[in-house]
Structure formats: structure tokens, C-alpha cells
Amino acid sequence: MALEDLGYSKTLEDYRQQHNLGAFEVGRVAQEHKDRYVVVTDAKTLDGELIGNLRYTATSRNDLPVVGDWVAISEYDEGKGLIHAVLPRFSVLERQAIGKYGEAQLIASNVDYGLIIQSVNRDFNINRLERYLTLCYASKIKPIIVVTKTDLTDVQKVNVLLDEINNRIKNVSIVAVSNKTQMGMDDLKKLIYKGKTYCLLGSSGVGKSSLINSLSGAYLMKTGSISERIDRGKHVTTHRELISLINGAILIDNPGMREVGITDASGGLESTFEKIYELTQHCKFSDCTHTTEQGCAVISAIEKGEIEESFFENYLKMEREKEHFESTVAEKRKKDKDFGKMIKQYKKSKNSNRN
Structure with a gap:
């Protein structure tokens, strides 16, 4: 099967050449099993594993392959390959x-x-x-x-x-x-x-x-x-x-998902609940919470039957999830930053004592 039939594009090929990955084969991750991957190339299917550098330089799980990814891979034994890089994702x-x-x-x-x-x-x-x-x-x-x-x-x-x-x-x-x-x-x-x-x-x-x-x-x-x-x-x-x-x-x-939790959802909520976002532009107060305020365009639309109350309630629930996710991420980043400062100060103090 040609790589183009699997969705390979000129943009990906350009990236491969510009980043000196031309010596490796290109394949798409078809399955993921913990630290092992099934990778489909234009000629064969390989049982792939990550090279050490790719594994240990990953800052999060997002840096590792998932199903659908394009990867640079080399075959080191019959049917077995080493994954050297993950090519850019468009979604x-x-x-x-x-x-x-x-x-x-x-x-x-x-x-x-x-x-x-x-x-x-x-x-x-x-x-x-x-x-x-x-x-x-x-x-x-x-x-x-x-x-x-x-x-x-x-x-x-x-x-x-x-x-x-x-x-x-x-x-x-x-x-x-x-x-x-x-x-x-x-x-x-x-x-x-x-x-x-x-x-x-x-x-x-x-x-x-x-x-x-x-x-x-x-x-x-x-x-x-x-x-x-x-x-x-x-x-x-x-x-x-x-x-x-x-x-x-x-x-x-994809396995059935019991929970569909919202992350930062940038642009997602605005598209799903476009009608509500349009209405908020016509509220009397710029900081309207859309719950009790007089002159709220959203409350007015619900009362007139222009939008369903359950539609608005679902929006509120998902907006709260989004805000909670974002605040948790910000809190974690602050902790990581503070920890990094502490490590730097410790190293600096240790070096000063040696001198």
C-alpha cells in the first residue's frame, strides 16, 4: 500500500527531509500496546519500539506516539523496528x-x-x-x-x-x-x-x-x-x-468511552454552543453570569423558548470543566516552575560551597 493511501502528505515528506530523517522508513502507527507499536509502512508491517533518546527526552505522554501518528522507523530485525521520531501532527x-x-x-x-x-x-x-x-x-x-x-x-x-x-x-x-x-x-x-x-x-x-x-x-x-x-x-x-x-x-x-471529560477545549465550546456565545454579546452587562441578571440575553432566550434550558445547562457544566482543567494546569505549571527554581538554587548553593 502506498504511503499516500494511508494519508501521507508532501508537508510530512518535506519535514522528513529538512530534519535529516530521509535515511529512515516512514510508517503510520496502527496500534499501540503500552510501549510497543504496530507500524504500517508502504511495504510491510513492523513491531516497533522507541529508541532510548526518544523515550527519555519526552517531557510528557504527548511526545510519544499514538495511533494515527507518522513516525520515522528503521528495521533492525525481521518484522521489528526502532522508532526514531514522531512527525508533526495536524490534529x-x-x-x-x-x-x-x-x-x-x-x-x-x-x-x-x-x-x-x-x-x-x-x-x-x-x-x-x-x-x-x-x-x-x-x-x-x-x-x-x-x-x-x-x-x-x-x-x-x-x-x-x-x-x-x-x-x-x-x-x-x-x-x-x-x-x-x-x-x-x-x-x-x-x-x-x-x-x-x-x-x-x-x-x-x-x-x-x-x-x-x-x-x-x-x-x-x-x-x-x-x-x-x-x-x-x-x-x-x-x-x-x-x-x-x-x-x-x-x-x-476506538474503545467505548465511559467518560468524555473536557480539556481546555479552545474553540470547541464556542463552536458547539455558538448560539449562546452570540447571545452573550447582547447582554446588558459585560460581566453577566447569565443566571439572575436583568437584561441578560441568554435568560431572555430561554424564557422565550428560543434555546432549551437543558442546552444552556450542558454549556454551563462543560464551561466549568474547562475552567477547572485550565486552573489545574496553571497550578501544576507554577509548582513545576517553583520546583525548577529550587533545584537551580540548590545547585548554585552547592557550587558556592565548593568554591
């Missing part, structure tokens, strides 16, 4: 790391589109949809909403759900599909372009693996049965994986 999809405030977890890199998957059964939650949208917008990734398992209900209920989405979310492609009957699959395939990378986003059991099988036209992924007791599919995917489709597009399968 990074991330979320708040679970249980680690102020830390971001990278989901995937170099993604063009985010396929946000929700099923018509118990998984459907429009607040969660807006969280995924914010992640995509903050990462400069174009979102596509895919409503799955339409065969589990009637057409009327599907239309009600689609209307609910359209009332809250604007300017985003929405497709309703059934992996079982293949209804809507042709419409979705029209949005899957050669050479573009798509990342599947959604909870466990929404039909992501079945969707991959439908899009690829082959049985690539194991699928779980529906649990009648909880009306939910069984979780199947356990790791992120890059998959090439027949039409030349690339999919990144």
Missing part, C-alpha cells in the same frame, strides 16, 4: 484523563473526521453528543453524527430523535443507519473519502465494530450480541486500531 484528539485532573489523554492523531456514534436505544444522549462535538471542534476535526441500530425501533421514533438532534445541533451531517438491514449505509459511505482518516467515537455497545464491517464490506471486527436485560451491545474493542477500507479511507477504531 490531536484528546479528552480529560480519567482520575487525573489537569492531564489530557490523547485518543488519536492526524484525524480528519470524527464519526460520533450513538444508538437509538438506551445509549442516546444529546448532552453526550455535544461533548463529542466539543472534542472534535477543539481538535479542528469535522464531526459526523451517526445514529445506529435503527432496526431496533420504528421509523417514527427515529425521526423524533433526528428532530431532537437537529433542534440542538446545527451544520453537522447526520446519518441514521442499521448495520443489520444496511439502511442508510449508502448515505454514510458518500461521506467516507479516500485518503481521509476517520475516528470512531462513542460508548461501548453502540455498534462501532458492526459499522466497520459494514463500511469495509468484510468481517474485520468481532461484534458483540445485544444483552436483552440492559438493551445494550456488549463491549468488544479493547484497543485503538487503524483500519484501511476498500475505498482508500482510514478508520481508527
